[in-house]
Amino acid sequence: MSDFSAWASAHQSRFEETLxxxxxxxxxxxxxxxxxxxxxxxxxxxxxRPLLAFAAGELAGAPLERVxxxxxxxxxxxxxxxxxxxxxxxxxxxxxxxxxxxxxxxxEATALLVGDAxxxxxxxxxxxxxxxxxxxxxxxxVRLLAVASGSRGMGGGQAIDLDSVGKQLTLPELEQMHIxxxxxxxxxxxxxxxxxxxxTQAQFDQLDRYGxxxxxxxxxxxxxxxxxxxTATLGKTAGKDADNDKPTYVTLLGVSxxxxxxxxxxxxxxxxxxxLGAPAQRLRELADFIVMRKF
Amino acid sequence: MSDFSAWASAHQSRFEETLxxxxxxxxxxxxxxxxxxxxxxxxxxxxxRPLLAFAAGELAGAPLERVxxxxxxxxxxxxxxxxxxxxxxxxxxxxxxxxxxxxxxxxEATALLVGDAxxxxxxxxxxxxxxxxxxxxxxxxVRLLAVASGSRGMGGGQAIDLDSVGKQLTLPELEQMHIxxxxxxxxxxxxxxxxxxxxTQAQFDQLDRYGxxxxxxxxxxxxxxxxxxxTATLGKTAGKDADNDKPTYVTLLGVSxxxxxxxxxxxxxxxxxxxLGAPAQRLRELADFIVMRKF
Numbered sequence: 061m062s063d064f065s066a067w068a069s070a071h072q073s074r075f076e077e078t079l080x081x082x083x084x085x086x087x088x089x090x091x092x093x094x095x096x097x098x099x100x101x102x103x104x105x106x107x108x109r110p111l112l113a114f115a116a117g118e119l120a121g122a123p124l125e126r127v128x129x130x131x132x133x134x135x136x137x138x139x140x141x142x143x144x145x146x147x148x149x150x151x152x153x154x155x156x157x158x159x160x161x162x163x164x165x166x167x168e169a170t171a172l173l174v175g176d177a178x179x180x181x182x183x184x185x186x187x188x189x190x191x192x193x194x195x196x197x198x199x200x201x202v203r204l205l206a207v208a209s210g211s212r213g214m215g216g217g218q219a220i221d222l223d224s225v226g227k228q229l230t231l232p233e234l235e236q237m238h239i240x241x242x243x244x245x246x247x248x249x250x251x252x253x254x255x256x257x258x259x260t261q262a263q264f265d266q267l268d269r270y271g272x273x274x275x276x277x278x279x280x281x282x283x284x285x286x287x288x289x290x291t292a293t294l295g296k297t298a299g300k301d302a303d304n305d306k307p308t309y310v311t312l313l314g315v316s317x318x319x320x321x322x323x324x325x326x327x328x329x330x331x332x333x334x335x336l337g338a339p340a341q342r343l344r345e346l347a348d349f350i351v352m353r354k355f
Numbered sequence: 356m357s358d359f360s361a362w363a364s365a366h367q368s369r370f371e372e373t374l375x376x377x378x379x380x381x382x383x384x385x386x387x388x389x390x391x392x393x394x395x396x397x398x399x400x401x402x403x404r405p406l407l408a409f410a411a412g413e414l415a416g417a418p419l420e421r422v423x424x425x426x427x428x429x430x431x432x433x434x435x436x437x438x439x440x441x442x443x444x445x446x447x448x449x450x451x452x453x454x455x456x457x458x459x460x461x462x463e464a465t466a467l468l469v470g471d472a473x474x475x476x477x478x479x480x481x482x483x484x485x486x487x488x489x490x491x492x493x494x495x496x497v498r499l500l501a502v503a504s505g506s507r508g509m510g511g512g513q514a515i516d517l518d519s520v521g522k523q524l525t526l527p528e529l530e531q532m533h534i535x536x537x538x539x540x541x542x543x544x545x546x547x548x549x550x551x552x553x554x555t556q557a558q559f560d561q562l563d564r565y566g567x568x569x570x571x572x573x574x575x576x577x578x579x580x581x582x583x584x585x586t587a588t589l590g591k592t593a594g595k596d597a598d599n600d601k602p603t604y605v606t607l608l609g610v611s612x613x614x615x616x617x618x619x620x621x622x623x624x625x626x627x628x629x630x631l632g633a634p635a636q637r638l639r640e641l642a643d644f645i646v647m648r649k650f
Contacts, residue, residue, distance in 0.1 A: 084506050089531075093506055093514035144471060147444075149463035168444035172467070173514050176439060179471065180505030183478045187497035195490035202482035202497055210475030211379050211388055219388035219468050236384075 064345040071114050072107050078128045079135070082185060096166045096174045097181075101139040104157040108278065108350065109134045109246060113253030115342035116267060120257030129189045130201065130252040133182040137209050138245060140178035143171050145218065179209070191256050201255050208248035217241025221306070229307040235276065242282075243275030250343075262335075269332035270343060277325035278350050283308035284318050289354070326351040359640040366409050367402050373423045374430070377480060391461045391469045392476075396434040399452040403573070403645065404429045404541060408548030410637035411562060415552025424484045425496065425547040428477040432504050433540060435473035438466050440513065474504070486551050496550050503543035512536025516601065524602040530571065537577075538570030545638075557630075564627035565638060572620035573645050578603035579613050584649070621646040 079101055084094040110131035117127030146153040146161040147168060154164050163171035186205060192198045207213055217240030224237060250271040254264065287310040309318040329347045333340040374396055379389040405426035412422030441448040441456040442463060449459050458466035481500060487493045502508055512535030519532060545566040549559065582605040604613040624642045628635040 088507075090506070090511050090514040090518065092518065093511060097506065141471075144467055147467065149442075149467060169517050170514070172439055172442065172444060173510055173517070176436075176470070176474065176504075177506040177510040177514075179474050180501050180508075180510060184498060184501035184505060187494050187501060195494050199482050199490050199494055199497070202494070203479060206475050206479035206482060209471075210479060211385070211392065211472035212383075213475075215468055215472040215475060216385050216388060219385040219465070219472075222464050222468070223385065223387065 064342070064349070067342065068111055068349070071111060075107060075110050075128060075131065075135075076102065079132055082129070082132050083181070092166070093170065093173055093177060096162060096170050097178055099159075099165060100143050100162045100174055101136060101178065104139070104159075105135075106353070107135060108346075109138055109249035111346055111349075112246065112271075112274075112343070113249045115340075115346055116250045116253035117256050118342060119263075119267070119336065119339045120254040120259045122253065122257030126189070126191045126256040127253050129185050130191055130256055131249065133185045133205060134245060134249040134252060136178050136182040136185070137205065137214070140175040140182075141209075141214055141218070141245075143178070144175040147171055150218075150222075182209075186252075197255060201252050204248050204251055204255075208244040213240055213244035213248075214242075217244065224307055226305045227307065229312065231312060234307055234309065234312055238276060238279040239272070242279045243272060246275035246278060247271035266332050266334075266336055267343075270329045270347075273325045273329035273332060274347055274350055277322050277329065277347070280309045280318055280322045280325065281351055281353065283310045284315060284322065285354070286310075287315065322351050359637070359644070362637065363406055363644070366406060370402060370405050370409075370423060370426065370430075371397065374427055377424070377427050378476070387461070388465065388468055388472060391457060391465050392473055394454075394460060395438050395457045395469055396431060396473065399434070399454075400430075401648070402430060403641075404433055404544035406641055406644075407541065407566075407569075407638070408544045410635075410641055411545045411548035412551050413637060414558075414562070414631065414634045415549040415554045417548065417552030421484070421486045421551040422548050424480050425486055425551055426544065428480045428500060429540060429544040429547060431473050431477040431480070432500065432509070435470040435477075436504075436509055436513070436540075438473070439470040442466055445513075445517075477504075492550060496547050499543050499546055499550075503539040508535055508539035508543075509537075512539065519602055521600045522602070524607070526607060529602055529604065529607055533571060533574040534567070537574045538567060541570035541573060542566035561627050561629075561631055562638075565624050565642075568620045568624035568627060569642055569645055572617050572624065572642070575604045575613055575617045575620065576646055576648065578605045579610060579617065580649070581605075582610065617646050 083098050083101060086095040086098055088094055113127055113131040113134060114124070117124065142156060143162045145151050146156055147163050154161055159165070162174055182205065183202060186202050191201060209215060211219070217237055220237040221241055247268060250267055251264070254267055259267070286308065309321065313321065326347055330344055333343055378393050378396060381390040381393055383389055408422055408426035408429060409419070412419065437451060438457045440446050441451055442458050449456055454460070457469055477500065478497060481497050486496060504510060506514070512532055515532040516536055524532070542563065545562055546559070549562055554562070581603065604616065608616065621642055625639055628638055
């Protein structure tokens with residue numbers, strides 16, 4: 061196992077315990093809602109956003125226990141968006157991370173409330189733990205997450221996505237959609253990790269350039285995997301986007317040009333890290349991981 | 356027109372303009388989402404929570420322009436909860452504030468995203484405007500809103516509500532449900548208004564006792580109105596809760612005992628304000644307004 065794999069899996073295990081501790085316990089009222097919140101967040105996913113936050117936090121010399129809170133807030137926002145995305149009125153999907161989706165395992169009304177309560181929880185975490193000695197910086201972190209989640213970020217991307225069904229988008233339009241839908245939260249994860257420590261403004265700008273490239277690369281690779289892999293490997297329904305007549309990088313460019321685009325974005329992400337030197341090594345490895353992953 | 360009516364309607368008009376300014380403009384992408392967000396928040400409701408925030412802010416000597424931001428955050432959380440509550444998988448209601456509900460005017464997927472994006476916007480507002488010279492106090496305000504909205508507050512109350520359909524609740528159980536579902540956010544509105552200024556801890560405690568009583572009184576009166584008024588007067592479907600076999604104070608106690616309970620809670624709310632003297636006059640008037648309203 062490479063050094064990176066060991067680093068990633070150690071962080072993933074530790075982070076799972078952190079999430080278990082931060083989510084409302086299932087014996088607290090209302091129990092069913094709390095159980096459904098835990099079901100929707102725990103045991104799931106590659107935790108790409110948290111890993112990016114950890115790597116950015118290390119670069120910024122941030123204490124891991126603070127970065128974990130910030131990473132949990134971002135991952136909980138991500139989890140809520142999946143719960144709502146899977147609902148019948150949106151993507152109507154039954155499988156997520158190899159398990160029945162929340163509205164299938166529980167019911168639609170519960171899934172709606174789970175998503176809502178997870179979003180509140182994310183902001184509670186960012187405001188009730190000490191994440192930076194400077195409270196004004198921490199308020200700024202709250203703002204970053206709110207903007208990345210809202211109608212000019214992830215939520216807006218989903219609205220553009222809804223409107224795009226059955227339409228022929230141009231490449232810039234598709235890019236706009238994904239910069240909002242996936243990119244904003246990935247970028248936010250990196251910045252929040254770094255805000256738990258200290259960087260110069262120039263270093264923040266370099267990190268942010270990396271975040272923009274890797275956020276888009278993540279989505280291009282997602283589209284490629286969705287078109288090539290099978291449902292068992294993905295743990296979610298494969299080929300769904302193309303079946304739903306949603307534009308993807310693959311339907312727009314073809315697989316081979318989409319792969320070329322992912323490689324170019326990877327190169328730009330690595331280039332953005334040049335001045336950050338050796339301490340940015342984990343971010344480079346994460347860029348490799350994001351572009352070369354098979355699920 | 357009484358002095359109170361003039362005060363309330365001046366604040367309501369001014370607040371409407373503030374909301375128009377704070378909500379995303381409808382010409383900004385994604386336009387349809389932004390239009391639906393504005394549709395769901397503007398021209399609606401009595402703005403009881405904002406009025407409570409304004410009265411608490413006056414008591415605490417807070418600048419109105421700060422209290423308006425805090426009030427907007429609370430009202431936007433309230434508006435999102437109504438949008439999600441009205442959806443087919445929850446209360447399945449078609450009329451709200453005399454207009455078609457969001458999912459009827461737009462569509463279900465849009466209503467889901469509207470609620471989600473409004474919640475993010477509330478936290479964005481609380482974090483991007485200066486509301487208190489002390490950033491740590493402002494972070495505390497973010498935490499108050501997150502807790503009041505989440506699974507131990509409003510969201511939790513809705514989950515208890517869901518579970519209660521068709522069940523015979525005891526009075527303490529019904530009270531628990533409403534303390535979460537309606538009470539938490541009303542209490543939060545008052546505290547956030549006060550946090551834009553300065554009060555002693557003892558004064559905060561008195562305000563909070565007032566908030567708890569008036570929050571519950573609000574719900575008891577809502578149940579009475581729901582059982583007595585007609586749809587045209589309410590601007591929402593009347594008799595809905597009883598029809599849905601949901602326990603209410605009226606179904607549990609009967610109208611006359613429910614009215615007695617509202618009067619008692621009103622008395623307790625007024626009593627909590629005793630030591631706050633004349634500066635708490637608006638809060639007393641609001642208690643009267645909440646208990647004596649006809650819609």
